[in-house]
Amino acid sequence: MTTKLKIDGTTYDVTVDEETPLLWVLREYLNLTGTKYGCGVAQCGACTVLLDGKAVRSCATNLKEIGDKEIMTIANKTDPLLKKVQEAWVEEDVPQCGYCQSGQIMNATGLLKANHNPSEKEIVAGMNGNICRCGTYNRIKNAIKKINAGA
Amino acid sequence: MELSRRTFLKNTALVTSAFIVGFYLPVKANAAEDTKETNTLKPNAFIQIDADNTITFFMGQAEMGQGTYTALAMCIADELDAHWEAVHFKASGIDPVYNSVFGPWMLTAGSTSISTKQLEMRQVGAAVNLMLKKAAAARWNTDLSNIKTHNAELMNLKTGDKFTYGDLVADIKTMSIPQDPELKALKDCSLIGKPTRRHPSEAWAKVTGQAEYGVDVRMENLKYAAVLHPAVFGAKIVSFDASKALKRNGIIKIKQIPNGISVIAEHWFQAKEALNYIDVVWDKGEFAKISTKDIRKEYDALLHTPGASMRRDGDTAKAFKEAHSIISADYEFPFLAHAPMEPLNCTVHHTGDSAKMWTGGQVQTVYQKVCADILGLKPEAVEYNNTFLGGGFGRRAAANADYINDAVYTAKDEAWPIMTLWTREDDIRMGNYRPMYKNKARVALNKHGDITAFEAKVVGQPVVKDTILGFLFKDGVDWAQWDGLTDHPYSIANHDMQAHSPSSPIPVLWWRSVGHTQTAPLVEGIVDEAAYKAGVDPIAYRISMLEDLRCIKLLEDVAKISDWKNRKKEKNIGYGVALVKSFGSIVAQVAKVKVSKNDFKVLKVWCSVDCGFAINPLNIENQMISGINFGLAPTKYSEITIKNGEAEQNNFYDYLVTRISDAPDIQVSIVNSGDKIGGIGETAVPPIFPAVANAIFDATGKRYHSLPIKIS
Numbered sequence: 001m002t003t004k005l006k007i008d009g010t011t012y013d014v015t016v017d018e019e020t021p022l023l024w025v026l027r028e029y030l031n032l033t034g035t036k037y038g039c040g041v042a043q044c045g046a047c048t049v050l051l052d053g054k055a056v057r058s059c060a061t062n063l064k065e066i067g068d069k070e071i072m073t074i075a076n077k078t079d080p081l082l083k084k085v086q087e088a089w090v091e092e093d094v095p096q097c098g099y100c101q102s103g104q105i106m107n108a109t110g111l112l113k114a115n116h117n118p119s120e121k122e123i124v125a126g127m128n129g130n131i132c133r134c135g136t137y138n139r140i141k142n143a144i145k146k147i148n149a150g151a
Numbered sequence: 152m153e154l155s156r157r158t159f160l161k162n163t164a165l166v167t168s169a170f171i172v173g174f175y176l177p178v179k180a181n182a183a184e185d186t187k188e189t190n191t192l193k194p195n196a197f198i199q200i201d202a203d204n205t206i207t208f209f210m211g212q213a214e215m216g217q218g219t220y221t222a223l224a225m226c227i228a229d230e231l232d233a234h235w236e237a238v239h240f241k242a243s244g245i246d247p248v249y250n251s252v253f254g255p256w257m258l259t260a261g262s263t264s265i266s267t268k269q270l271e272m273r274q275v276g277a278a279v280n281l282m283l284k285k286a287a288a289a290r291w292n293t294d295l296s297n298i299k300t301h302n303a304e305l306m307n308l309k310t311g312d313k314f315t316y317g318d319l320v321a322d323i324k325t326m327s328i329p330q331d332p333e334l335k336a337l338k339d340c341s342l343i344g345k346p347t348r349r350h351p352s353e354a355w356a357k358v359t360g361q362a363e364y365g366v367d368v369r370m371e372n373l374k375y376a377a378v379l380h381p382a383v384f385g386a387k388i389v390s391f392d393a394s395k396a397l398k399r400n401g402i403i404k405i406k407q408i409p410n411g412i413s414v415i416a417e418h419w420f421q422a423k424e425a426l427n428y429i430d431v432v433w434d435k436g437e438f439a440k441i442s443t444k445d446i447r448k449e450y451d452a453l454l455h456t457p458g459a460s461m462r463r464d465g466d467t468a469k470a471f472k473e474a475h476s477i478i479s480a481d482y483e484f485p486f487l488a489h490a491p492m493e494p495l496n497c498t499v500h501h502t503g504d505s506a507k508m509w510t511g512g513q514v515q516t517v518y519q520k521v522c523a524d525i526l527g528l529k530p531e532a533v534e535y536n537n538t539f540l541g542g543g544f545g546r547r548a549a550a551n552a553d554y555i556n557d558a559v560y561t562a563k564d565e566a567w568p569i570m571t572l573w574t575r576e577d578d579i580r581m582g583n584y585r586p587m588y589k590n591k592a593r594v595a596l597n598k599h600g601d602i603t604a605f606e607a608k609v610v611g612q613p614v615v616k617d618t619i620l621g622f623l624f625k626d627g628v629d630w631a632q633w634d635g636l637t638d639h640p641y642s643i644a645n646h647d648m649q650a651h652s653p654s655s656p657i658p659v660l661w662w663r664s665v666g667h668t669q670t671a672p673l674v675e676g677i678v679d680e681a682a683y684k685a686g687v688d689p690i691a692y693r694i695s696m697l698e699d700l701r702c703i704k705l706l707e708d709v710a711k712i713s714d715w716k717n718r719k720k721e722k723n724i725g726y727g728v729a730l731v732k733s734f735g736s737i738v739a740q741v742a743k744v745k746v747s748k749n750d751f752k753v754l755k756v757w758c759s760v761d762c763g764f765a766i767n768p769l770n771i772e773n774q775m776i777s778g779i780n781f782g783l784a785p786t787k788y789s790e791i792t793i794k795n796g797e798a799e800q801n802n803f804y805d806y807l808v809t810r811i812s813d814a815p816d817i818q819v820s821i822v823n824s825g826d827k828i829g830g831i832g833e834t835a836v837p838p839i840f841p842a843v844a845n846a847i848f849d850a851t852g853k854r855y856h857s858l859p860i861k862i863s
Contacts, residue, residue: 044803
């Protein structure tokens with residue numbers, strides 16, 4: 001069946017089984033490969049996108065759960081907060097292999113949308129679902145602390 | 152390789168009015184098979200300059216997070232006087248000019264990219280810079296000394312005239328390449344030695360999702376495959392019925408391949424889901440009876456029999472007989488998966504008498520040959536394309552090429568390009584683990600508390616034997632068994648060190664820092680025990696047994712930055728130290744750990760590193776942070792255990808790794824000793840195991856010898 005998806009300001013019609021996780025619709029039907037597959041079971045956060053501003057694991061979110069919610073991915077070019085997070089990531093020299101960083105950045109963006117000035121404790125609690133095997137966590141903490149999300 | 156070089160040059164030459172340059176500067180170690188002429192210049196491709204002044208560097212080393220692209224590019228760009236922000240990178244094709252120090256193939260491993268390539272890259276940059284100056288001097292009819300280069304431009308100091316590098320492409324195309332160009336003095340370098348962020352082109356690609364990993368390769372008509380693998384190591388397929396799976400949406404074809412059953416579909420999720428609908432009759436084999444406790448029993452028995460000698464000097468029997476005291480310890484380290492964040496994958500398009508492949512690999516030449524052999528082609532008929540690697544840690548230099556085999560057999564004789572992608576469960580359960588080890592160590596102390604003899608026994612499957620690094624398996628002993636143990640830095644008179652190499656159907660593999668993962672906790676654990684037995688401060692005790700001044704200086708440095716002498720005695724808080732020489736560098740760490748009833752938390756790690764000279768200090772700091780956080784996973788959590796021949800773990804919910812809540816504060820100090828440049832990517836991993844274990848002892852009075860540490 002055909003589903004309408006609003007992704008980063010564009011509306012797409014996709015014809016796909018509505019049980020399919022959003023991750024695979026993004027990656028293979030729309031070739032939006034910035035959103036990554038890491039575990040398939042919502043354990044690592046590599047696939048994180050925002051649904052109406054809230055971070056979700058796209059590997060465990062079926063198409064039918066989305067309805068008319070707006071999807072924001074790492075490829076979004078207009079969201080000012082996402083841009084700030086990306087700039088902070090470059091400034092703090094966060095990415096190493098970089099594979100998990102799409103998910104880290106989207107999760108951090110979701111965190112900052114809900115809480116403009118998170119404490120270290122809130123950062124750790126908010127980011128604990130995102131795994132980075134390169135261990136860039138220290139840089140991630142620094143980057144999030146530097147972002148002025150309210151401005 | 153000639154054909155591939157021609158193909159490669161032809162491809163790069165498609166960009167008209169470009170200048171491409173390279174050197175062939177042969178490396179010495181183990182280059183016996185490579186009988187190419189020595190010290191001759193051979194145009195190839197490290198640098199490409201286009202007429203519009205676009206400058207592109209071709210990278211033979213794989214970028215898997217360790218910062219190699221940036222560091223090597225810094226070496227070229229600094230000498231070339233390129234415009235740093237504006238340079239571009241491309242992964243190179245396969246060519247002997249990019250071969251590794253280990254042998255006649257491209258390999259990114261052993262923390263060697265910078266130590267073995269930096270000089271060559273500087274020479275490449277300097278040579279082209281000189282050629283450009285010569286060309287400009289001829290055009291302006293002036294002396295070389297009147298020409299200055301900066302940001303990919305040449306300036307005539309007398310007249311103020313300017314050329315871009317691109318303006319002179321035609322002039323230098325016919326020029327001979329200078330053999331021995333003068334390099335900049337380090338004080339004149341603008342990039343080398345300066346803390347430099349990841350190159351913006353790479354960093355921005357990675358924060359916007361634009362960076363292409365193997366799993367992101369897309370092309371017309373691409374199909375996807377998932378593979379049903381045996382759960383029991385070594386199990387074989389007797390028969391299977393795929394009729395139900397074939398009826399599912401999107402399924403194109405299902406076929407048996409040597410390591411399982413491959414399902415080809417329009418989309419990967421369809422292929423993966425269809426795996427659940429294949430009925431297989433397995434011949435599970437003998438290993439289905441084996442569990443970790445059986446392996447433990449086998450290894451324990453081996454510990455009590457003589458093994459292959461790794462090191463024997465002096466008279467240990469006499470030293471132990473005369474010992475004032477003896478410390479002995481047993482260690483157990485489990486199998487470990489690498490679990491890079493990007494699940495393993497490879498895309499292959501077989502087109503009759505040629506093929507193309509795409510993957511992020513650490514051992515490009517070998518993967519190309521694996522593909523060619525399976526398809527019955529010559530290697531040069533296979534076009535290999537390397538992408539960014541979503542983590543490597545050794546896993547993407549698979550000695551048995553497991554995931555590459557799956558991809559090539561799947562795509563063999565098929566009409567479409569096919570991406571074969573492993574699930575996370577495949578990655579965790581299919582082996583190629585850091586081996587399980589059972590070790591034993593014993594030291595004799597004299598009445599002053601000095602170690603007079605060191606005995607050790609290592610039991611674990613060999614890693615390099617029967618691989619391209621097989622030359623590192625010698626006299627029945629594997630490199631991963633002795634590295635860091637037989638060459639420990641301490642002055643001890645008598646040694647008897649032996650190894651056993653059991654076998655099993657579980658494939659094992661090098662894992663970030665390789666042998667040091669099992670030798671560092673042993674050596675730095677028992678030396679620490681000896682220090683406490685001797686009643687001497689653990690840092691002072693180590694220094695008293697060291698002759699290597701770099702090691703001594705590094706311990707002094709880590710003592711200073713951690714304010715070791717003034718550390719406070721607090722309840723449940725402990726401090727531990729460790730020093731490990733690995734991959735040509737030295738790293739010393741002090742860990743501060745808080746222990747609670749059933750748990751511990753590493754609060755802070757102070758880390759001093761001497762890699763000779765820090766080409767990119769910022770990246771070295773990043774790699775120390777990376778190694779510490781990576782090493783904390785098996786210190787606290789990660790283990791693969793076997794039950795009835797299968798791995799018991801499946802995914803990140805039962806194969807636990809370090810998360811942000813586990814990451815300690817980390818303070819890094821870089822000591823530039825000026826010694827030979829060493830490696831970085833793996834060197835922070837080994838000391839963290841013993842530093843934490845020693846800190847837990849300091850806090851609790853209890854020694855934990857095995858990993859992961861389970862507080863009891």
